[in-house]
Amino acid sequence: MSKLHVTTSINGEPVEFLCEADQSVLDVLRNTLGLTGSKEGCGTGDCGACSITLDGRLVCSCLVLAPEIEGRQITTIEGMAQGDHLHPLQQKFLEMAALQCGICTPGVLVAAKALLERNPDPSETDVRYWLAGNLCRCTGYDKIVRAVLETAADMRGAA
Amino acid sequence: MNAIDNKWIGRRTIRPDGADKVTGRAGYAADNSMPGMIWGKVLRSPHPHAMIRGINTARAEALPGVKAVVTAKDIVDFPLDKSVMLGIQDMRWMCRNVMAREKALFHGHPVAAVAATTEEIAAEACKLIEVEYEVLPHVIEIEDAIMADAPILHDFLRHEGKPSNIAATMVNKLGDVDAGFAEADIIIERSFKTRPVHQGYIEPHACTVSCTADGKATIWSSSQGQFMVRAMTSLLTGIPQSNIRAIPAEIGGGFGAKTIIYLEPLAVLLSKKSGRPVKMVMSREEVFRGTGPTSGSMSTVKIGAKKDGTIVAAQGTFYLQAGGLPGSPLRGPVGCSFAPYDIPNVLSVGYDVVSNRSKVAAYRAPGAPLGAYATECVMDELAEALKIDPLELRLKNTARPGTKAAYGVVFGSITFEDTVKAIRNHPHYSAPLDRAPAKGVVRGRGVASGFWFNAAGESSAQVNITEDGNVTVTTGHPDVGGSRASIANVTAELLGIEHKRISVLIGDTASIGFSNLTGGSRVTFASAMVVTQSTEKVIGQLKERAARIWKIDPEAVVWSDGAARPAGANAGQFPPLTLKDLAAKANEMGGPIGAGIQLTTVGADPGFATHVVGVEVDVELGIVRVLRYTAAQDVGRALHPDYVEGQIQGGVVQGIGWALAEEYLFDKQGRLDNASFLDYRMPVCSDVPMIEPVVLEIPNPKHPQGVRGAGEAPIVPPLAAISNAVHDALGKRFYSLPMSPPKVLAALDG
Incomplete structure (x- = not known):
């Protein structure tokens, strides 16, 4: 099966990527997009180290499938500071x-x-x-x- | 707390690695990737105990995308009849732990590893490996493993002349314990059980390894010692240490468990075979099944005292789970249990018991909490029986400088009684206690003390002055909890400059001298010592340079407030030369400025802690909640108070988890039943209150800043302190951990 094409917004920037249907958002962030600030402590939604917001809602990115963020807005730890100004x-x-x-x-x-x-x-x-x-x-x-x-x-x- | 007038030591400065860690940029082990990198996966045994009769990897190797497969035959063998030690680790067991050799010894024991172009292909290939197992009867619990008819894990292990699962015995003896008990007016003897608990670091084990065609290996991994990674990988792969560069990634928690390796040698062999960089990352389930935990235990402690509370004899028997291979931390309970007290007659015996579980790894004050749990609960019963305040009983028997401990030392400048007095005088201890605040809720209070040896050992540091007059400090110690911040404070203090002008780095194995593990509560102690000596050498160089510029004797120069100055009127009148001034002139006045020290440090006096805890028990639900916790400890000198407090707070909460909720549960097939953070219940934020540290600073005379190790002692008292508090609340004593709701309800019903 060919990969899925996803268009989304990460930390306010438009982003496109290809993924498998069963890949998690966390996997795509870390291994496709190089955004390794979100951590995998468990992969089962129990530790919260991969927390992001999805349309403003706090979620574990290991529990969201990557195709689900099509057309939506996510923010990660990398988007928290504004330039060199920490939150x-x-x-x-x-x-x-x-x-x-x-x-x-x-x-x-x-x-x-x-x-x-x-x-x-x-x-x-x-x-x-x-x-x-x-x-x-x-x-x-x-x-x-x-x-x-x-x-x-x-x-x-x-x- | 301390009268010493320091400008930087004791300040709550911002840690050098902080900005990277709050922005997600810090590079932990799993964050690294390399061009051309492929992925490694481990095939693990589905049986808790089985002979491995053969492994056929042909089908896996034929799968498109698979680049390499390794099994035990690729790993250097350490024959069973000859011990080869690396620190406290026996390589006979390490080589069999990273990959099962003759036998699979626990469910989840690695039997092969595969590298492939994607993680999915590597996982698929693992399923294609055919392993011929001869399944053997398994044994999980200590009480079963020591039975005469128990399945024997290793036929080369003998106890009292017979094949046995008891792999080793340790005895500490002082005086004559029988004569001592004969003098006692009262003797209390109780037996206790604890369950294995996992260290629970949030970062799973991970590494990236690149082996090149010239036989060199670069390892990027998180551990509690890059030099341990290098040495152990060298021993297991046969690659000389000089050809291995181990780069320490940021470590996402270790608590002792990352003082050994699991993945690195497998990744090295996969990289060597495939010619590609290899990344391996454990899943949380693999972490639970295949790494750590610390030992479960079965203990009996007997204490005899006079009517006035003078303890005349103490005896402890401690059975510890080792896992599938020998090596439980016997020294912890055997040596630490009675060490806070001046007892003339002691017999403390430990047994290392193998069973079909993952091999235990160090966990914060390894083994000491198990022993203190038993001893400090018996102390509580003794105080109750003698109608003596439990802290007064401890003070009456406190070890002091000059006391001989059963583990062999005569104590130097120890400060146990100061920790007891700190709790006795704390408002928490005398606060009114509302024993029944609501229907179905009862409250109680408990105390306990604890001891940890603290370690010193090998450390290296290099202090360099940059060309623009700032400072880089490199040490060889992975920073698990803020040690770089302490080192920045020490260097700033000695040089008399702003701490922000100092960069503190952790060197890889090729860029800094040998440094032993981050463990044993030794890093702040030892690294502050080598950084101090290195900085003093640098200051000597700076004074020489100023003397040369001024054409006076170096003895006539002093260093203060960040500049060289003439020592007095006789030395001459010269304007001060700052670090920047001297750095600017370095090349014309003798060359680059910098110095390093490589040292086996000594003088780490032991650590003591005394805790008081208030608990509430919901008698309907069986839930024990910790309402208030106060922990006193002498740390000698808190170079950075936040990170000392953090060690105490973190250690206490790990102890709360151990006492109330955490445990390894096995099914009848010998498989861990709760290999996830959902089912293995570590304390979450809403489970615990604020933890109040009472940081005593009684300087250790053997350290330049007075430092005493701080990291491990805080996990020693909580198990007993909470047990004693639950007894105070319910009037019932528990003799096994965790005091989880089902056990509490069963005890209340029974």
Whole structure:
């Protein structure tokens, strides 16, 4: 069977690619398009390291088939900073050491950004439940939760 | 916390590798690709225990797109009768772990590997390999493996003269334990079980390897030691170390399990055979089935004390799962369990038990949590029986400088009692406890302590001054949790310059001197030591250059605040020469400026921790929730406090998972039943509270900055601390982990 042709938008840029019908978005991002910021921790939607947004909705890119993003808009960790200007979450994660090995960090950041876009004033519990789909084995989550809460407070202050 | 007036050490600076990691640009093992690259896949045994009578790879090799197939016969054999050690690893077992040789020893044991133009073709080819197995009876659990009629995994293993699954015994002895128990007014003896748990790093094992026609191999992989990758791959493939360049990718978590290799030698052999670069990436299922975990255990601990709480004797018996090949971390429970206490009579014995599971790998303070679980739970019962506060019981028996530990050392400047006092004095310990806040909910509080040896060992560093007067520092240690940030702080402090002017890099095996593993809580200790000595050499060079420019004696020059200055009025009047000034003049005044050190570091005094935890038990659902957690530890000096706190917080949460939810479950066919993150339940963000670290900084006198290893001690106390808290809540003691909802409900019903 010949490959499928997909036209989509990634981080605001028009993108075309060829894929097999059963390839995941994550596989295409990493192995076809060279966007390796999204990580494969499990391939079964349990770890969240491959988190992206699809038309603004937070999804695990390992669970979305690549042909499904035809005509849709996705954003990945590579689209989070604007040029050399980090997103406030990225900056806060650095300042508050909210990462150790960093493998879960892209997924956590994409998920946290999606949270703050929906809820600019989350409680600690809101953050913990929203991020419950992003496994981190290094940090014990403490500094991640604090960084998200502080970023939210800063962004509310700036708004 | 510390009175030392430092400008950079102890500052929460931004890590040198941070921007790459928050933007997705950091290169982890699976992120690499090469021109012409093909994909490797592993065929794994469908049986937990089987003789391999033959392997026919002809059909796989004939599949279009297949470029190479390897089996055990391509790997260097290490005969069973002669041990060849690389560090603590016996190559006899490593060669049989990366590829089954005579026998498949666990479900998921590699039996062949294929490289093909796509992952799909490689997977298809694996199915075409015909393996003739003679299936043997299998054994999974310790209690079954040590029975007289158990299936024997290795007929060359003998225990007490008979074929056995007990591969090794370790004994630590101090005094006369029988005489000690005879003096005791009270003796408590209990038996405990723990299940194997996986290290759970989010990055699966991966590598890319390129072998060229001249016999050279370049390996790009993530590990806890590129020099280990080079040495082990060399031993298993026969390629000399000088022809292997191991490049450390960013590592997405290891926790001990990446101190050995799985894929690299297979990828090297596939690349060599095919003449193409080969990439291999494990699936999460392969990680669960084929790598790690740490040992499950069966332990008995007996402690005898006087009425006043003075412990007179302690005895521990620890059976640890090794997996299919020998090598469980016996030293952990045998050596660590009683080390916090000054006990005159100790007998601590460990047994290494093989069974048809994946070979265990190191996990954060390997084995120590298993022993501390048993000992610290018995300590809690002893305190309860004697009506002594559990922390006071620990203080009464605390090991001090000069105490002889059963594992053989006389302690130097140890600080165990400081950690106990830190918890005793913490508001958490004395906060009012609402024992029954709602119907069906009860709360309790528990404490426990722990010990870890801490390691030192070989490390190398190179500090170079760039032509424009900035600094690059290279070490040989993969950075698992922010060690580059600590090194930047140390170098900035010594040179008296802004930390942002310092670039900290991790060298590959061709660009930096030998450095032992990132493990044993040694990296910050050892790398700060070699970086300090290298930087001091550089400062010596800088002072010499200034002296030459000023035409004065180098002894008359001092280095302070980033510049050479005359030592005093007698030295003469000269304006300071900064790093930039001296770098600009380097070539005319003696050449490039830089220095390196290669050293076997010593002086890593052990680490102690004491924890208090508050839990809530839902008696309807059997769920135990951790509500509050406070962890005290002496780290000597926190070069970068965030990453020290992070080690404590991360270690504690791994301990919470171990205590409450994580376990390897096997079906009757000897197959792991929960090989996914859905069914293997690691703590998620909503499972845990904030973890409060109490970081004590009592400088280690044997280290230039006072550093004591910090990474491993935090996982030692949680298992017992949580058990003791659950007992406090329910009035019932659990003697096996995890305290998962089904077990809690069964205990409440029973």
